[in-house]
Amino acid sequence: MDNHRRTKQPKTNPIVATSEEVSSLEWEAVNMSEEEEDLVCRMHKLVGDRWELIAGRIPGRTAEEIERFWVMKK
Template identity: 75%
Template sequence: MFGAEVRSIEWKYINMTEQEEDIICRMHKLVGDKWALIAGRIPGRTAEEIERFWLMRNSDVFKGKTIEQKRRQDA
């Protein structure tokens, strides 16, 4: 698993709606890292996307990187 996290630095930024982000945050508080359960509440999203989004949003390693990637995508 650690190897996957190291490679994850190259992940693309995942755009989520405010509603999706809200669901993810609330569900994470309730059930923790049960990504499949959380993804089941968001149509069209996979457990892997939810986990990747959560890690990128909450990890210090990704914070600066994701901001820069989002700026590039918006440009």
């Protein structure tokens, strides 16, 4: 039997360590035209949180921008 004491390593919270959520205060506002906002709202009613799909309908917008706009809009 091994009588050596092992030092315990501090446990990290896997939820905190892997979380990529950012508070809305750290996000920069996304400026959209009225037509883009209307399209995002209508598409969200149809397809839900499928940001890639919605962004594909708006030239020059990324899924991240669309999601950020939606989250900050609420």
